[in-house]
Amino acid sequence: MSNSFLGINTAGSALIANQAVLDVISQNVSNVNTPGYSQQTANLTQMPPYTDTGVAFQSTQIGTGVQVSSITRATDEFVTQRLLSATANQSQSNQLETTLNEVQGLYNEPGTNGLSNLMNTFFTSFQTLATNSEDSGIRTTVISNAQAMTGMFNSVSTGLTNMTTNLQGSIQSTITQANNLVGQIAKLNQQIMDGVVNDTHPNDLMDQRDQIISQLGNLVGVTTSQELSPSGQPNGMVDVYIGGMSIVQGTQSYKIPTQTETINNQPYLVNDGTPVQISGGSLGGMVQSINLIAGYQSNLDTIASTLITQVNQLHSSGYGLDGETGLNFFTGTNAATIQVNPELVSNPNAIAASTAPAAGQSVSASNGDNASAISNLANTSIFGNNSILQQYNANISKIGADAQSFTNDYNNQTQIVQQLQSMQSSVSGVNIDEQMTNMLQYQRSYQAAAEMVTNINSMLDSLLSMVQ
Amino acid sequence: MRISTNMMLNDTLNNVETSYQNYVDAQQSLATGKKLNQPSDDPAGTSQALSLEESLGQLTQYVQNMNTANSFMENTDTALASVTNLIQQARSLAVQSASDTVSNAQRQNLAYQINTIIQQIGALGNSKDGSRYLFGGQKATTPPFTGSNGTFVYQGGTVANGNANLTVDIAQGESIVTNVTGDQVFTGVLSTLTQLSNDMTNNNLTAISNTDLTNLDSSLSSVTQARAMLGANVQRINSSLQRNSAVQENFTNLLSQIQDVDISQAAVRLQSSQLAYQAALTATSKGFQQSLLDYIK
Numbered sequence: 001m002s003n004s005f006l007g008i009n010t011a012g013s014a015l016i017a018n019q020a021v022l023d024v025i026s027q028n029v030s031n032v033n034t035p036g037y038s039q040q041t042a043n044l045t046q047m048p049p050y051t052d053t054g055v056a057f058q059s060t061q062i063g064t065g066v067q068v069s070s071i072t073r074a075t076d077e078f079v080t081q082r083l084l085s086a087t088a089n090q091s092q093s094n095q096l097e098t099t100l101n102e103v104q105g106l107y108n109e110p111g112t113n114g115l116s117n118l119m120n121t122f123f124t125s126f127q128t129l130a131t132n133s134e135d136s137g138i139r140t141t142v143i144s145n146a147q148a149m150t151g152m153f154n155s156v157s158t159g160l161t162n163m164t165t166n167l168q169g170s171i172q173s174t175i176t177q178a179n180n181l182v183g184q185i186a187k188l189n190q191q192i193m194d195g196v197v198n199d200t201h202p203n204d205l206m207d208q209r210d211q212i213i214s215q216l217g218n219l220v221g222v223t224t225s226q227e228l229s230p231s232g233q234p235n236g237m238v239d240v241y242i243g244g245m246s247i248v249q250g251t252q253s254y255k256i257p258t259q260t261e262t263i264n265n266q267p268y269l270v271n272d273g274t275p276v277q278i279s280g281g282s283l284g285g286m287v288q289s290i291n292l293i294a295g296y297q298s299n300l301d302t303i304a305s306t307l308i309t310q311v312n313q314l315h316s317s318g319y320g321l322d323g324e325t326g327l328n329f330f331t332g333t334n335a336a337t338i339q340v341n342p343e344l345v346s347n348p349n350a351i352a353a354s355t356a357p358a359a360g361q362s363v364s365a366s367n368g369d370n371a372s373a374i375s376n377l378a379n380t381s382i383f384g385n386n387s388i389l390q391q392y393n394a395n396i397s398k399i400g401a402d403a404q405s406f407t408n409d410y411n412n413q414t415q416i417v418q419q420l421q422s423m424q425s426s427v428s429g430v431n432i433d434e435q436m437t438n439m440l441q442y443q444r445s446y447q448a449a450a451e452m453v454t455n456i457n458s459m460l461d462s463l464l465s466m467v468q
Numbered sequence: 469m470r471i472s473t474n475m476m477l478n479d480t481l482n483n484v485e486t487s488y489q490n491y492v493d494a495q496q497s498l499a500t501g502k503k504l505n506q507p508s509d510d511p512a513g514t515s516q517a518l519s520l521e522e523s524l525g526q527l528t529q530y531v532q533n534m535n536t537a538n539s540f541m542e543n544t545d546t547a548l549a550s551v552t553n554l555i556q557q558a559r560s561l562a563v564q565s566a567s568d569t570v571s572n573a574q575r576q577n578l579a580y581q582i583n584t585i586i587q588q589i590g591a592l593g594n595s596k597d598g599s600r601y602l603f604g605g606q607k608a609t610t611p612p613f614t615g616s617n618g619t620f621v622y623q624g625g626t627v628a629n630g631n632a633n634l635t636v637d638i639a640q641g642e643s644i645v646t647n648v649t650g651d652q653v654f655t656g657v658l659s660t661l662t663q664l665s666n667d668m669t670n671n672n673l674t675a676i677s678n679t680d681l682t683n684l685d686s687s688l689s690s691v692t693q694a695r696a697m698l699g700a701n702v703q704r705i706n707s708s709l710q711r712n713s714a715v716q717e718n719f720t721n722l723l724s725q726i727q728d729v730d731i732s733q734a735a736v737r738l739q740s741s742q743l744a745y746q747a748a749l750t751a752t753s754k755g756f757q758q759s760l761l762d763y764i765k
Contacts, residue, residue: 032473032474033474039472100508101506101508104506104507104508105506107507109506109507109514109518110504110507110514110517110518110521110727114518116518116521116522117521117522117525120521120522120525120526121525123526124525124526124528124529127526127529127530127532127533127637128529128532128533130533130636130637131533131536131537131636132536134599134600134608134609135599354606357629357630357631358629358630358631361629361630361631364605364606364607364608364625364631365606365607365608365609365610366600366604366605366606366607366608366609366634367606367631368635369635372635372637372643375637376637376640376641378522378526379526379640379641389518389519389522390519392518393514393515393518393519393522394515396507396514396515396518397507397511397512397514397515398511399507399508399511400506400507400508400509400510400511400514400515401507401508401511401512403506403507403508403511404508404509404511407508418478418479418482421478422475422478422479425472425474425475425478426469426470426471426472426475427470428472429472429473429474429475430472430473430474431470431471431472431473432473432759432760432761433473433759433760436759436760436761436764437760440764
């Protein structure tokens with residue numbers, strides 16, 4: 001014969017189970033805005049039945065109620081993986097876009113303070129000198145125009161160098177930050193595996209780990225794979241790789257190498273001499289940025305050194321008002337070091353505006369032919385068909401094209417990320433209306449179970465009053 | 469597709485942000501009037517715009533060169549016109565003095581007038597344009613003619629010494645000589661007039677009518693030749709100035725096409741982006757008004 005209290009126990013289990021479901025709903029509603037939170041579901045199953053032989057039941061099974069068998073989180077592993085790689089690409093192109101915007105700011109083109117205008121003004125002031133070679137005021141103007149130009153060369157070059165220095169610093173701090181996250185992933189792996197072994201469904205730890213992996217992926221592109229136990233079941237741990245290099249293996253984490261390099265414009269980490277390709281992340285963007293900046297720097301140096309050589313060649317063959325000859329107009333060898341020869345700054349009359357006088361003749365004050373020749377360098381083809389100015393313009397055009405393509409990349413990647421985030425949110429995100437509907441459902445169930453308890457209680461009251 | 473609460477929020481936020489960005493962009497382009505603010509706005513256009521700016525800078529410089537050259541040549545021509553007048557005066561004095569009806573005393577007086585003309589022409593040989601002597605060749609900072617007791621010795625640049633020509637660039641790869649040196653024009657005139665004056669003083673009528681008058685005529689024609697050369701160069705500069713200004717106008721238009729915003733287009737874009745932004749905001753405010761929570765009591 002069944003226990004008189006079976007019914008009250010069954011209804012009691014419903015009270016407890018519905019209470020648990022409402023607790024999970026409460027957790028979902030609370031975390032509706034928590035980044036990385038995956039909505040959880042309390043899975044209900046029947047309690048093991050009770051077999052009895054008695055008056056009411058002729059050797060049959062009777063249900064004993066309901067229980068929460070597990071609480072699971074809703075995730076889509078495939079979308080998560082794709083989002084990880086899309087986010088890495090997004091933060092890489094974001095870094096590159098930022099770098100290029102900064103570079104464009106340094107060059108300040110098109111504008112009156114850009115080198116294009118300053119170089120052109122430098123050359124045209126030699127034209128003015130050519131027609132007024134004896135005028136010391138114009139000589140001073142030539143010097144100050146030349147100094148404005150060399151100053152801008154120096155400033156762009158210094159700016160590019162500083163950017164590289166800053167990026168190198170950022171790379172090291174990014175790696176430190178990434179190493180910290182890598183350590184946390186390994187620790188969480190341990191805790192999650194413990195949970196899986198004990199069947200406690202460590203959903204929140206898994207969310208936390210996903211969140212950290214996503215942060216890591218922002219810094220440096222990573223791929224992940226689920227670890228399997230010897231029986232072939234996931235053991236809850238996740239392995240993490242950069243390129244082919246393992247950085248988290250179960251509970252073990254490895255330091256990310258701090259040396260970087262660029263091969264064919266692609267960013268790499270150097271692991272004990274072996275290059276490992278970085279697929280995205282701000283780290284990838286930074287390494288690539290340094291390489292791009294080095295290219296711009298070298299192009300600028302070529303312009304500066306060509307300008308130095310060409311102008312000096314003509315200038316040193318010419319003659320100053322004071323008969324001085326053989327002087328260079330510029331000192332220095334590249335964009336960082338180009339300067340107007342200090343001798344000319346202190347004595348503008350030494351600017352060699354004149355060509356060599358005929359044998360036995362002294363320099364003619366109003367011979368501006370050498371100044372005219374220097375000025376005509378502006379239009380002389382030196383780089384193939386390009387003059388110095390055209391070559392510089394082509395460099396600026398390239399910077400513009402790079403900037404444009406990284407901006408487009410970033411916009412495209414952002415759209416992809418947004419789309420994948422929507423897909424992820426569709427699976428893992430909390431919907432308040434849905435939770436409220438569930439809440440009403442389980443609230444009613446809870447009320448019904450409570451009603452059952454009350455009814456059985458009054459039945460038991462009747463039974464007990466018979467005894468009195 | 470299942471829609472989570474945050475998904476709707478994020479999508480709405482993205483839409484509002486995008487339409488706001490478009491709105492701000494449209495506003496900025498209308499406010500600045502520029503569509504080319506940095507190379508990435510139009511990489512190929514930037515290179516073109518920089519080249520055009522450079523060319524415009526150079527064209528302006530050539531205009532400045534040509535104005536300098538024009539002023540120099542006009543002043544030279546004015547001086548040479550005075551020289552022509554003076555030679556013509558000297559010629560009529562010579563014709564007068566060649567006649568035997570003129571007394572020796574009168575001829576001395578005429579010789580004195582010739583000496584005055586010599587001084588005037590010598591002074592004209594040292595005329596200036598600003599700080600430059602017109603007839604000194606490349607030695608334009610010192611007086612080309614020096615001398616004492618009414619004689620003038622040329623000290624300026626000469627073809628033989630390779631310092632005769634003042635050259636001015638008037639266009640890319642095109643230059644002109646703007647000056648006439650004193651030895652080309654003045655030296656001959658001055659020596660002819662000095663000879664004339666001597667012949668007058670010595671009453672050498674044969675020399676006056678046979679050689680001096682011929683020499684005066686050839687001096688006159690050398691001055692006329694020099695003026696014709698200047699006139700031709702001034703014309704060349706004027707046509708080059710016209711060409712230059714046509715090219716400048718053309719380049720300025722091209723530059724404007726590359727870097728300036730089409731105002732009517734920009735205004736329309738501002739309107740439509742404003743509308744889109746308002747629509748996004750409206751959708752946002754309506755979308756979050758309703759929830760099951762409103763109905764649970």
